[in-house]
Every structure is written in structure tokens, then in C-alpha cells.
Amino acid sequence: MTKKKAFGFWSAIFLGIGSMVGAGIFIVIGEAGAIAGKLVIFSFLIAGIIALLCGYSLAKLAITYPSRGGIIEYLVQSYKEGYFSGSLGVLFYFAQLVALAAVSKSFGTYAATYISSEESLFWTNLFALGILGFFVLINLIGASMVAKSESLIVLIKVSVLIIFTVAALVYIDPSKLLSSHTTSSINIFYTLGLTFFAYQGFSVITNSIEDMENPKKVMLFSMITAIIIVTILYIAITIAVFGNLTLNEIIKSQDFALAEAAKPAFGTLGFKIIAATALFATASAINATLYSVTQISYVLAKNGELPKIYEHNIFHNSEGLIISALLIVPMILFLNLGTIASIAAVTVLLIQGLTHAGHLLKLKETGANPVIVILAVIGTFGAAGFAIYYSSQHTAHFTLYVTIVFFLAFAVEVALQLFTQRKITKQFISSKE
Numbered sequence: 166m167t168k169k170k171a172f173g174f175w176s177a178i179f180l181g182i183g184s185m186v187g188a189g190i191f192i193v194i195g196e197a198g199a200i201a202g203k204l205v206i207f208s209f210l211i212a213g214i215i216a217l218l219c220g221y222s223l224a225k226l227a228i229t230y231p232s233r234g235g236i237i238e239y240l241v242q243s244y245k246e247g248y249f250s251g252s253l254g255v256l257f258y259f260a261q262l263v264a265l266a267a268v269s270k271s272f273g274t275y276a277a278t279y280i281s282s283e284e285s286l287f288w289t290n291l292f293a294l295g296i297l298g299f300f301v302l303i304n305l306i307g308a309s310m311v312a313k314s315e316s317l318i319v320l321i322k323v324s325v326l327i328i329f330t331v332a333a334l335v336y337i338d339p340s341k342l343l344s345s346h347t348t349s350s351i352n353i354f355y356t357l358g359l360t361f362f363a364y365q366g367f368s369v370i371t372n373s374i375e376d377m378e379n380p381k382k383v384m385l386f387s388m389i390t391a392i393i394i395v396t397i398l399y400i401a402i403t404i405a406v407f408g409n410l411t412l413n414e415i416i417k418s419q420d421f422a423l424a425e426a427a428k429p430a431f432g433t434l435g436f437k438i439i440a441a442t443a444l445f446a447t448a449s450a451i452n453a454t455l456y457s458v459t460q461i462s463y464v465l466a467k468n469g470e471l472p473k474i475y476e477h478n479i480f481h482n483s484e485g486l487i488i489s490a491l492l493i494v495p496m497i498l499f500l501n502l503g504t505i506a507s508i509a510a511v512t513v514l515l516i517q518g519l520t521h522a523g524h525l526l527k528l529k530e531t532g533a534n535p536v537i538v539i540l541a542v543i544g545t546f547g548a549a550g551f552a553i554y555y556s557s558q559h560t561a562h563f564t565l566y567v568t569i570v571f572f573l574a575f576a577v578e579v580a581l582q583l584f585t586q587r588k589i590t591k592q593f594i595s596s597k598e
Contacts, residue, residue, distance in 0.1 A: 172377040174387050177370055181391030183319035184366030186326065187450040190399060191443040192271045192506050194406055195422030197359040198415045200555070201352040203342060203407045205360065206400060208353045212360035213396030215544035220367050220392050222521045222541045224385040225533035227371035231380065235372040236520055243523025248578055253519060256574035260512040262489060263570070264365075265454045266496035267505040269293040272447040274420045274502055275440045284420070293497045300452050301490045318449040325442040329427055329435070330401045336430040337408025348412075358552025361545075362510035363399060367392055368517075420502055455486065500566075507556045508566055511549050518545035 172180065197205045223236070232238040237254045244250040273293030280288050370388050374380050406415070406426040418425040424443065427435030496505060521541040528535055556563040 172373045172383070174383050177373060177377060177383055177387035178391045178394070179319070180373060181367050181370045181387065182323065182395055184369040184453075185364050185391070185395045186319075186323055186398065187268075187366060187446050187453075189363035189365065190326075190402065191275070191421075191423055191446060192267060192502065193359045193363040194403065195415060195419030196503050196506055197356040198403075198406065198412075198422060199419040200348070200359075201356045202348040202412050204348060204350060204353050205356055206403045206407070208356045208360045209363070209399045209403055210396065211353065212357055212364060212548070213392065213399065215357070215361055215541070215548060216364040216367055216392050216396070217389060218537055218541035218544055219517055219521065220370075220388040221385065222524050222533060222538050223368055223371050224388045225531040225538075226520075226524055226527070227374045227384055228381055229527070229531045231374040233372050233375055236368060236516065239520055240523060243520070243526050248575070248582065251578040251582065252575040253516065255577050256512070256571065257516055259570055259574055260509065260516055261454060262492050263496065263505060263509040263512060264362075265297075265451065265489075266493045266500070267502065267509045268447050268450045268454065269297045269493065269497055270500075270502045270505055271420075272296045272444060272451065273497075275424065275443040275447070278421055278424070278436075278440050290498055294494065296448060296451060297490060297493060297497070300448075300455050301486060303452065304455050304486055318445050322442050322446040322449070325438065326398065326402065329430075329439060330398070330405050332430045333405035333409055333426060334401065337405065338429075339408070341411060342404070342408050352555075354548070354551040355555035357548035358510040358514055358556075359506060360399075361514060361548055362506060364392065364395065365513050367395075455489070504556075504560050504563065504566070507552065507560065507563065508570065511552050511556070511567055512570060514545050514549035514552065518542055518549060521545060 194205075197208060201208055223239070226239045226242075227235070230238055230242050234241075237257055240253045240257075241250045244253070270289065270293050273289040273291070273296070274284075276292035276296075277285050277288035367388065370384070370391065374384060377383055402423070406422060409426045409429040410418075410422065414425065415422045421440065421443070424436045424439040427439040431438065500508075521538055524531065524533065524538050525535070525542070528538065553564065553567065
């Protein structure tokens with residue numbers, strides 16, 4: 166008797182929603198809102214459309230190259246073995262670390278609101294480092310208990326967000342949404358990098374391909390359905406926030422604007438509930454991302470992309486977990502939340518863009534619609550370009566930070582290939598090869 170696979174249509178959708186509706190929305194809504202004002206509603210809509218285009222492309226790649234390696238596998242399939250695909254694999258790993266730093270910093274920001282009504286860098290960094298250290302220990306000991314609680318955490322955070330949104334929509338002040346004070350419409354595009362970051366978890370669905378029932382049917386439809394549901398939720402949340410807070414209030418409380426928007430409907434208790442939900446969401450994201458980072462590092466090491474040290478086991482996990490955490494610490498200490506989120510957003514967009522550009526080389530194999538894939542390339546690279554331009558104008562050394570990340574990825578890959586003589590290899594071999 167064949168064992169039933171873990172992921173069907175609805176469970177895949179639930180996985181996608183849980184991955185997307187995580188720390189991203191708690192980080193992004195205030196940061197992007199401070200830039201684009203109420204026009205950020207359109208930024209979430211456009212980012213959702215870009216996510217749909219990317220989701221279609223990734224689903225087609227997943228069906229053709231079924232592998233838990235996900236995006237790393239598609240990059241190798243498209244660009245073959247070598248320095249370029251190897252560098253992109255290392256860059257993908259770095260991107261996960263930057264995203265993890267952003268999530269940890271967000272946790273610290275929300276946790277610090279319980280200590281002081283004023284923003285405190287000391288408490289923010291202390292809580293951020295504390296939660297990172299806590300989940301490193303949990304993962305070293307064995308994260309089965311936390312992993313089993315992920316579904317409950319997803320249910321709690323999504324339910325609270327829906328309740329908050331419905332209640333906040335009832336309490337909105339239409340004058341705040343219709344006020345003449347607005348920012349330039351070009352800021353919609355400047356915030357696309359950040360708003361897309363709130364969706365970026367959708368790619369996790371592709372990693373479940375080997376455990377999916379009837380993937381040729383389920384993968385694409387579950388991907389599209391999950392992204393559409395989250396897009397609707399994000400737009401509703403944004404309307405609720407801007408209908409309850411003025412732009413000045415959002416700018417003032419941008420790192421925890423979502424919690425601040427709960428006050429008109431629920432008072433101070435509402436602020437605390439949303440802040441607690443943010444802590445739940447970011448904590449679950451940290452745990453899940455730490456696990457995926459160590460899994461990624463193991464796969465990369467196995468395929469020749471990271472040092473052998475990443476394969477050494479400590480209890481139920483690897484030294485890669487400790488090394489990953491040590492790389493994250495300086496980002497938490499020396500960069501602010503907005504900068505980390507922007508770097509993470511740009512890196513994710515560029516990796517997505519390169520993945521879909523590579524897909525254009527494999528259209529005959531995947532059977533994907535070339536127009537949709539080309540639009541995914543234009544959407545991701547375009548959003549990344551706007552984000553880099555805006556951030557470089559408003560954040561000191563931003564372009565340098567992004568350049569350093571790319572340079573390090575290439576340098577690490579070149580060094581590894583020269584000194585270890587290993588190359589990244591495909592996990593899925595087509596019968597045609």
C-alpha cells in the first residue's frame with residue numbers, strides 16, 4: 166500500500182499562507198507606509214501581482230525539477246555547474262541570513278514596546294539576540310516540539326490578523342484615507358522591494374514537491390490560491406492601518422505601526438495583542454528559517470558549496486547552525502531594521518529575478534508560458550532597481566552593503582572551488598540527460 170503524501174491542495178495552501186503571513190507584514194507595513202503613505206495599498210497590490218507571476222514560474226520549475234532544493238536546484242538546472250550558479254547558491258544562503266536578521270530585529274522591536282513606550286536600541290538588540298540564541302539552542306537540542314507547534318502558531322497569527330482587520334475596518338476614519346495629503350506616486354515603485362518581501366515565503370511551497378500528492382495539479386493551483394488569499398489580506402490590513410492612523414503617526418511608529426493601528430478599535434490592550442501576535446509570528450519565522458538555513462547549508466556542503474564544517478553534527482543539528490547565528494549577530498547589532506529589511510528585500514528580488522531569467526533557458530522543458538515568465542523577470546528586476554535607487558539615496562552605504570553581499574558570495578564560491586575541488590551538482594537528473 167502506497168503511503169499517502171503529506172501535502173494535498175489545502176495543506177499546501179496552508180503552508181504557503183503560513184510562510185507568507187509571518188514577520189514580513191509586521192516589518193513592512195510601517196516601513197513601506199512611511200515612504201509611500203496611503204499609496205502603499207497599490208504597492209501591496211502590484212507586489213502581489215509580481216508574486217503571482219513568480220509563483221507561476223516557480224511552480225512550473227518545481228513540477229519539471231522536483232527537488233527539496235527548491236530555488237537552488239532551479240538555478241543549477243538553468244545555469245549549469247560552475248562559479249555563477251555556485252555563487253548564486255551561496256548568495257541564496259546569505260539572503261536567508263539577512264532575512265533572519267531582519268526578523269530577529271523585528272522581534273526585538275515589538276518586545277521592547279513592553280519595556281518602554283520610547284524606542285530603545287539597547288532593549289531591541291537585547292531581545293533580538295536573545296530570541297536568536299533561544300532558537301539556536303532549541304534547534305541544537307531538537308526542534309520537534311517547536312516544529313509541531315508551527316501549525317498552531319500559524320492559525321493564531323492569521324486568526325488575530327483577520328479579527329484585527331475586520332474590527333479595524335469598522336473603526337476606520339474615511340477622512341484619513343481620503344485626505345489630500347499624499348506622497349508622490351513614484352513612491353509606490355520605491356516600496357515594491359519591501360512589499361514583495363512580505364510575500365517572499367510563497368517559494369516554500371516548491372520545497373514540498375517531493376511530499377505532494379499529484380504535484381502536476383496541486384503545485385500550481387495551491388501556489389496561485391495562497392498568493393491571492395494573502396494579497397487580499399494584506400490590502401485589507403493596509404486599508405485598516407491607514408484608516409486608523411495618520412501618516413505622521415505611521416512614520417513615528419513605523420517599526421510597530423500594525424500594533425499602533427489596533428489602538429482605535431481595541432485601545433492599549435489591542436496594541437499589546439497585536440504586539441504579542443507579532444512576537445508569535447516572528448518567533449515562528451525565526452525557528453522555521455533557522456531550520457531551513459541549516460538544511461540549506463547542509464545541502465550546499467553536500468553538493469560542494471560550503472565548507473565541510475557545515476556537515477559536522479552537533480546533537481540533532483550542525484555546526485552550520487552556530488556559524489549561521491554568528492554571521493547574523495553583527496547585522497543585528499550594527500544595522501537598523503529598515504536597512505536590514507531593505508537589503509533582504511533587494512537580495513531576494515535579485516535571486517528571484519535570476520531564477521526566472523534562467524527559466525527562460527528551460528521553457529521547452531517546463532512548458533511554461535513565456536510571456537508570464539518574462540513578466541516575472543521584468544517585475545522582480547524592476548522592483549529591485551527601484552528599491553536600490555531609493556535606498557541608496559536615503560541610507561548611507563546601502564549600495565556598498567548590497568555589493569559586499571554579492572562579492573562575498575562570489576569570493577566564497579571561488580575559494581571553495583579552488584581549495585576543495587568541489588562543484589554544485591544537480592539533485593534531479595532528467596531521463597533525457
